Amino acid sequence: MRDINFLTETNAKPIWHPMAHPAEMRANPPKVIMKGEGVMVTDIAGNTVLDAVGGLWNVNLGYSCDPIKKAIADQLSALPYYSGFRGTSTGPSIELAHELCEWFQGEGMVRTFFTSGGSDSVETALRLARQYWKIRGQADRTKFLALKKGYHGTHFGGASVNGNANFRRNYEPLLPGVFHIPAPWTFRNPFDETDPERLAKLCARALEDEIAFQGGDTIAAFIMEPVLGAGGVIVPHESFMPLVREICDRHEILLIADEVVTGFGRTGAWSGSRLSGVKPDFMTIAKAITSGYFPLGATLIGGKVADVFEADKTSFGAIGHGYTYSGHPVGCAAGLAALAETKRLRLNENAAARGIELAAVLEGLKAKHAIVGDVRYKGLMAALELVSDRTTKKPTDKKTMAVVSEAAYEAGVMLRVSGNTVILSPPLIITAADVTKIGEALGAGLSKV
Numbered sequence: 001m002r003d004i005n006f007l008t009e010t011n012a013k014p015i016w017h018p019m020a021h022p023a024e025m026r027a028n029p030p031k032v033i034m035k036g037e038g039v040m041v042t043d044i045a046g047n048t049v050l051d052a053v054g055g056l057w058n059v060n061l062g063y064s065c066d067p068i069k070k071a072i073a074d075q076l077s078a079l080p081y082y083s084g085f086r087g088t089s090t091g092p093s094i095e096l097a098h099e100l101c102e103w104f105q106g107e108g109m110v111r112t113f114f115t116s117g118g119s120d121s122v123e124t125a126l127r128l129a130r131q132y133w134k135i136r137g138q139a140d141r142t143k144f145l146a147l148k149k150g151y152h153g154t155h156f157g158g159a160s161v162n163g164n165a166n167f168r169r170n171y172e173p174l175l176p177g178v179f180h181i182p183a184p185w186t187f188r189n190p191f192d193e194t195d196p197e198r199l200a201k202l203c204a205r206a207l208e209d210e211i212a213f214q215g216g217d218t219i220a221a222f223i224m225e226p227v228l229g230a231g232g233v234i235v236p237h238e239s240f241m242p243l244v245r246e247i248c249d250r251h252e253i254l255l256i257a258d259e260v261v262t263g264f265g266r267t268g269a270w271s272g273s274r275l276s277g278v279k280p281d282f283m284t285i286a287k288a289i290t291s292g293y294f295p296l297g298a299t300l301i302g303g304k305v306a307d308v309f310e311a312d313k314t315s316f317g318a319i320g321h322g323y324t325y326s327g328h329p330v331g332c333a334a335g336l337a338a339l340a341e342t343k344r345l346r347l348n349e350n351a352a353a354r355g356i357e358l359a360a361v362l363e364g365l366k367a368k369h370a371i372v373g374d375v376r377y378k379g380l381m382a383a384l385e386l387v388s389d390r391t392t393k394k395p396t397d398k399k400t401m402a403v404v405s406e407a408a409y410e411a412g413v414m415l416r417v418s419g420n421t422v423i424l425s426p427p428l429i430i431t432a433a434d435v436t437k438i439g440e441a442l443g444a445g446l447s448k449v
């Protein structure tokens, strides 16, 4: 690799970074991360900080998981790649598909379609949902419903079901036939409802209303994150997903649970669907499937959908969809090792226990700092929404957010800022002492503004 001076000098010049303005990145180049160890990362200037972002919601096992590193090295040496397209397969992909179906048996998942990441997984679920209805002879069922504030990746299908204007406007026109209903977000919602259970009912009623308006027999699927992540950690009341399931069932609409963030213990349960005892028809997973060590994702398919595809006698049943890296043997080997470690360390239990401590820390910060308008959390996904005025809920500006995150960095903790929200998604292996450290760094940041 070239030397540090070259990297520092060149930094953002040849790269367009995701979710950033190229000119802004050139003017204010990103931190260059050189090393990771445990839950800590070290930047090019030699600062070592606790990674409260967990990579990007994915490095659940931290940066020193030797079993994953070894599995990757071993598989690279045995077979670095072979295709999973019709006619060939690989050992690790067979084994991981089997493991995933067992792992998510409680959610009713029976088949695995491998992808290269979350956006691919969402796209796969949307496409298979439409195909399901073609096979069933209901070709009119092409529409999708989704939640405002939901995040489902950046492919055209995923961007179309996305519920955040920032990810839509620049790329319109998006997929036709996609409609959004309000998210059960107590801090901001069109009903001014602050009670989570009542709000869940109102949002479910909005779904019912939209279905009546569109015609249930025109809708292929409803997609939702069990806990909304990138939209600012919006935690629906536990009654919401069961209500959605019941409505979808009544109208025969497929339910896609986007578990790209919530999939491997982050919420304190093994999946977000399991939190509320719901069996979706598809689950999209990625990110922590390899703890971020290799790009991999999967769309898991529920029994009802699998039966229809596998019993198909029409001309619609062959899957005309897939990726060069669907079932990448190195990714699947990484996935097998990550899954084994995740189970062995019972990461869901640590996420739940540390999550309770983190929640107490965040509530304490809210009580102390008027700038904190709202705190939201479930397991080890959490957010602080900052406002310049608690009554009007006016969001804080970009500059204020930068001051908070820089001060926290100086205090030894990496945070992620999204709009006026600080998002926390640390590795699931963090300790109680790490939680305290995150709280102290956040406190240092908030004290500066």
Ligand code: PMP
Binding pocket: 117, 118, 119, 120, 122, 151, 152, 153, 154, 225, 229, 230, 258, 259, 260, 261, 286, 287
């Ligand atoms: N769905 C959800 C819920 C996500 O959070 C993300 C990524 N943050 C995606 C899909 C897209 O995943 P990827 O960035 O791996 O394409």
